[in-house]
Amino acid sequence: MTLAPAQIQSFITDGFIRIDDAFPSALAAEARAVFWNDLRNRGVRRDDPRTWREPVIRLGMYPQEALVAAANTPRLHAAFDQLVGPGNWRPCRSMGTVPVRFPSTEDAGDTGWHIDASFGDAPDFMEWRANVHSRGRTLLMLFLFSDTTEADAPTRIRVGSHRDIARALAPVKGAGLTLRELVSCITAAPARPEALATGPAGTVYLCHPFLVHAAQVHRGSQPRFLAQPPLLPVVDNWLPDIPSLGVPVATAIAQALMDAGPDR
Secondary structure, three states, X not given: OOOOHHHHHHHHHHOEEEEOOOOOHHHHHHHHHHHHHHHHOOXXXXXXXXXXXXXXXXXXXXXXXXXXXXXXXXXXXXXXXXXXXXXXXXXXXXOOEEEEEOOOXXXXXXXXXXXXXXXXXXXXXXXXEEOXXXXXXXXEEEEEOOOEOOOOOOOEEEXXXXXXXXXXXXXXXHHOEEHHHXXXXXXXXXXXXXXXXXXXXXXXXXXXXXXXXXXXXXXXXXXXXXXXXXXXXXXXXXXXXXXXXXXXHHHHHHHXXXXXXXXX
C-alpha cells in the first residue's frame, strides 16, 4: 500500500495528496530531454534564455517510453487502486498536456481558477462538461518533471474546493455543467485556503477530479516542466451510484453532499 490512512483521509477532506519519489528522477531527466527536443524545433533553445519569449508553450500527448513509465510505477498503481478502486482505472498510455512555463512577467491569460472538464465534443472547450458522477475521469494528476519551488509557477490549489464543486454539480445530475457555467460557481464559492504544488522532479500530486486549481506567472529562473494527464476510467460512467462505491473519490463526493452546512 502506497497511502497511509491519514493520507487517504486528507485526500477526502482536502481533495489532493502529494506523493514524493512517485517516479525516478532519471525518468524526469529523460522526459525533459524529449521536451527540449520539441522546444528546439520551435526555436526555443535550452542554453539561450533570449529564446524564451513566450510565458507558456503547450506540448502534449507523449507516448515515449520514459513518460509512460513515469506514469505507471508500482507506487502510483497502488495509489490508484486505493483512491479509485482496482479495476476502475486504465493505465496511462500518454502523458497528456505538458504546459512548459518560462520565467516571465507576462500573464499568459490562463491563470484563472477552474476544474478540468471530463466530457464533451464542442469546438469551444469552455462548453465541455463535468458531472457529479465524474464521467470520463477518475483523477486529475500533476506530474512534476522539473524541480518546482514557490517561484517556479507551481499549480495553485484551493484546498477542499472539490466539495463546493460536488454541491454545484449535484442538482443537474448526469447532464452536468459546462466549464463556463462552473466558473460562476467557483466565483460564488466561499474563500478557501490555498496550497502550492511544489516539489522536486519525480513528485506527483493526485487530485480529486473536482479540485479547483489555477496556473500562475513564473517568477523563477529556469523553465518549469509539468504534465497533467487524467486518470481515465475503464468505463466512461464509472461512478453511477456514488454512496455505494466506497472508494475515496466517491466518499469525498458523498460526504460533501450529505453535509449541507458549511465545512470551513
